[in-house]
Amino acid sequence: MIGLDALGIAAATLPAAVAIHHALDRAEPTRWRNAGFWGVFALLLGVGPWLPDLANGCLVLVMVGLATWGLHPVPPAPSSAEAQGVQAARLGNWLFVPALAIPLVTLAGTLSVGDGRIAGAPVIDPKQVTLVALTIGAVVALVLAMRLTRLPRSAPVAEARRLVDAIGWAIVLPQMLAALGGVFALAGVGKVVADGVVNVVALDTPLLATIAYCVGMALFTMVMGNAFAAFPIMTAGIGLPIVIRQFGGDPAIVAALGMLSGFCGTLMTPMAANFNIVPAAILELRDRFGVIRVQWPTAIVLLVFNIAVLALCAFPGGLVR
Structure with a gap:
């Protein structure tokens, strides 16, 4: 399987x-x-x-x-701007086909093989159907890109190396920070966070619990640099025991919007170096925090929106208890 x-x-x-x-x-x-x-x-x-x-x-x-x-790579020279311009003019809007293929294949695979069975046989772990579909979508996009661009077979590896070298070791931060979040969760950091929040704010209504959970996800993500690292901590501390068990919040809605709230924090922190600092370096921006300055107003609006949607949709019995 x-x-x-x-x-x-x-x-x-x-x-x-x-x-x-x-x-x-x-x-x-x-x-x-x-x-x-x-x-x-x-x-x-x-x-x-x-x-x-x-x-x-x-x-x-x-x-x-x-x-x-110090890695200090010497990336392979990219194709000239003139060659790229000619290629772009030839392909036109067909350039978007490989990129659009990824979400389309992922959605189609998730909906058609939701239980992981193909022709009645269990082929895919039901919990990983979406990730398997995403992987297949990436392969399909790669094949389409190669067919459209007619580049040599070595081009994907060379371009992958060029991009990876431009980002550097920061590309592995999501995995490392997610692992750190798991370590913190096993160490009981979530309970410590929950006790600290309860001592400051009385989480006696679903709305207050929702605000504490979503804002906590954003803040912890800003500190740790990764929503996947913050998620097990805040969910174990506030999301699961208070929002879900105490007030009956729908687990799927709470988890999804909690993670989205964490992504709002990603937009506002230099700790998310691979998202906010590395692009500024690659684009040679004068302000190394320029990406964050542009993103933070949108992040605040999205955080408020996530809180409102979670509060209105996750509690079958309503917000007033």
Whole structure:
């Protein structure tokens, strides 16, 4: 049955390809350093579930050591602006087809194989149907892009390396911060947070509990830099025991809008470096926080909207108790 382990192997193909591309580039002085970093990352994604915890921890420390040493990659030269302009003029709006294929294939796969059964046989883990459909959508988009652009087969790997090198080690932050959130949840940080909030604000109505949960998700995301890291903490501390169990909130609505509230925090923090700081560096903006300055008003509006929708839709008995 296709589950998370198979998806991890699929995800490992990208850093593995980047590692091989670095290793074959003899003109790069730090090629083995870069190949080692992305190779270890691929190893963790692909076979990490079968390795002992100590081995996984040591591999993470190897990545940290290589990143601290300094990767200093020399990315392959991109195609000229003139060539890109000619290609864009030739393709026109067909350029959007590969990008649109990802959500379309993901939605179609999720709706058509919701229980994970194909022709009556259990093929996909029902809990991972959406992720499997997303993976298939990415493969379909890659094939369409190659057919449309008529580029050589090595182009996806070269472009992947160029993008990965531009972002650097920050590309692995989501996985590391999500793991940190899981560690915090097991350590009982969620209960400490809940006790602290209850001591400050009396969460005696569904509306107050909703505001505390959504605002807490945004604030914790700002501190930790990743909504996936904040989610287990705030959900274990406030979302599950208070919003869901005490006031009867719908778990699906609470979890979905809680995560969206966390994403609002992502828009407002430099800790989300791969979203807010790296783009500013790539675009060579004078203000390194320019992306955040543009995003934060939208983030506040979305946070208020999420709170309103959760409060109005998640409680069958209404907000007044």
